[in-house]
C-alpha cells in the first residue's frame with residue numbers, strides 16, 4: 500500500500516450500516532474502524548454495544564446512526580447479550596421457526612468495558628464457544644466519561660486519573676495485553692486491526708465472520724481528544740503505531756500466529772510519542788524503557804511465528 504496510490508473508498512463496498520450524522524469527534528479512529536467493520540460484515544448483522552463513546556455518538560435518543568438491528572446494553576455485558584442472541588437464533592433455526600441463514604452476531608466494548616469492567620463476561624462468551632465476534636475498541640482510556648486511565652492505557656500516558664506532574668510520570672503500569680488473554684482461550688480466530696490499514700482490517704473481519712465459533716478482534720483506535728493530538732494525523736498515527744511496534748498487526752488462526760504487517764526496521768518510538776500531548780512530559784530515560792519493551796514484545800511475536808512455521 501505504501502507504493503501504490505490506492506483510493507480505498509472505491510475498492511470497499513459502498514453500503515454503510517453506520518451512517519453519517521453521528522456525533523463522533525473529528526479524527527476519531529474508533530468510528531472509522533466501526534464503519535469499515537460493517538462494510539466487511541454486510542447487512543445480516545446484529546450488534547450488542549456496551550456503553551462507551553461508540554454507543555453515545557451513534558444513538559442519542561430519538562436518533563440513531565444505525566441501519567442495522569442494534570442494542571445498547573450495560574457497560575460490562577455486551578458479550579453476554581450477543582451470545583444470548585446467537586443462542587436464541589440458533590434454537591429458532593433448529594426448530595424451523597425461522598429460515599436457516601448466516602447471521603453475524605457482534606459485541607462491542609471499549610478498552611474500559613473489555614480490559615477492566617467486562618473482562619470476565621467476554622471470557623465467558625469466548626469460552627462457551629458461541630459463533631460470534633467480540634470487538635474491543637481500544638482508545639486506551641475511558642474516553643467518553645473524561646479520559647480516565649484503564650488497564651489498557653500505555654505506560655507513561657497522562658490521563659485525568661494518571662496525571663503527569665511533579666510526583667508522577669503518568670500511567671505507572673504497562674498496558675494489559677487483552678489480545679493475548681483472549682488467544683489463551685484457544686478460540687479459532689484472534690486478530691489485531693487498525694483502521695489506518697483498511698484492507699488488512701477488511702480481510703480479518705471477513706475471516707472472523709467465516710469461522711465457526713468465537714472470534715476476538717482488538718481494534719487499535721486513536722482518540723485525538725484524549726491523546727491530545729492533531730485531528731488530521733489520525734490515519735498517520737495508526738501507521739506510526741504499527742511502524743514503531745506500538746501496536747503490531749497480527750492474527751492467530753487456530754493457534755497459529757502470523758504477523759500481517761511485518762516491520763523490517765522498527766521506527767523510533769519518539770516519532771509516535773512526540774505528536775501526542777499525553778506523552779509530552781516523558782523524559783528520555785523513560786522513552787528508552789518504553790522502546791526496549793516494545794522491541795522485546797515484537798521480537799517475541801516474531802519468534803513465536805517462526806517457531807510455529809517450523810513446526811508446521
Ligand SMILES: Cc1ncc(C[n+]2csc(CCOP(=O)(O)OP(=O)(O)O)c2C)c(N)n1
Pocket residue numbers: 550551552553574575608609610611612613616636638640641642643644649
Ligand atoms: C458499571 C458501570 N460503571 C461505570 C459506568 C460509566 N461509564 C459509562 S461509559 C464509561 C467509559 C467507557 O470507556 P471505554 O469502555 O474505554 O469506552 P470509550 O468511551 O473510551 O470508547 C464509563 C466509566 C457505567 N455506565 N456502568
Ligand SMILES: [Mg+2]
Pocket residue numbers: 609610611636637638639640641642
Ligand atoms: Mg476507551
